[in-house]
Amino acid sequence: MKISREGAAKTRQSLLTTAGEIFGEKGYRETTIAEICRRAGTNIAAVNYHFGSKQALYIEAWRHAFSESIQTYPPSGGVSGDAPPEERLRGQVRAILRRITDRNNREFLFMQREMANPTGLLEEVLREEISPLQQRTEALVRELLGVMIPEQEAKFCELSIISQCMNPVVAGRGLGGKTGGRNGPLDIEDLEAYADHVVNFSLAGIRAVRKAWEERNRSKKAGRPSVSLKDGSRRP
CATH class of the missing domain: 1.10.357 (Tetracycline Repressor; domain 2)
Incomplete structure (x- = not known):
């Protein structure tokens, strides 16, 4: 089943937000991709598709959090x-x-x-x-x-x-x-x-x-x- 562009963007946004929350709570090493996916309501394949690795997700999640912070302040x-x-x-x-x-x-x-x-x-x-x-x-x-x-x-x-x-x-x-x-x-x-x-x-x-x-x-x-x-x- 083909995922719409809007659906893909929504999944990516959810992963970034959720990953930012969990990485902030536990740090990189104590956080698992499985936990991020479970809380975001998606699967590991989505992480691999959008980011390729846990390391890349970590970097992009911080960049996303920083961007939101700068927009707010x-x-x-x-x-x-x-x-x-x-x-x-x-x-x-x-x-x-x-x-x-x-x-x-x-x-x-x-x-x-x-x-x-x-x-x-x-x-x-x-x-x-x-x-x-x-x-x-x-x-x-x-x-x-x-x-x-x-x-x-x-x-x-x-x-x-x-x-x-x-x-x-x-x-x-x-x-x-x-x-x-x-x-x-x-x-x-x-x-x-x-x-x-x-x-x-x-x-x-x-x-x-x-x-x-x-x-x-x-x-x-x-x-x-x-x-x-x-x-x-x-x-x-």
Whole structure:
């Protein structure tokens, strides 16, 4: 019996959604194709037809979960590209936090499992999908820092911003919940307040970095002697 194109697309979608749920719950190694097919209401032949292997289904299920996540929480956070860079940074931070704190977000569940028990299967797709988001943040940070700041310094600032978003969540998904105690993961109930804190803290740091490098460059132009620091940089 010939399966219609619409039916095939529906089966593929069901497999992607179901696989994402189970891979997120159990991880790659503990998940079986039989379980995915049973929950999706299809058979193993459908997996072989649409994906060819468990590994390919795993990769495509993550890509599907990531795509849904980005559609739900656009990287801009709803802020116009014409807005001042400070506001665009605020939009990006809010989008990141909303995305990774959504407990129904299969993308982040995937990554939790992958970090706990790495398969190496997502390395390439992560570079393809995550790198543009990182480059977006790097470009915004560079805009705030100015063109004279070294590339490494700009990268450090971008990493600092992302880490502030990720660390409390990775420590126990403590945003918006009651996890943690005196010595447990950070407990943050007000997501918007934390987003504002990350942005204000980061902007203050970026301004400090920019000011330090501008003073350093002025000193060099004036011919003043500078002092070598342990990291190899020089201070006026």
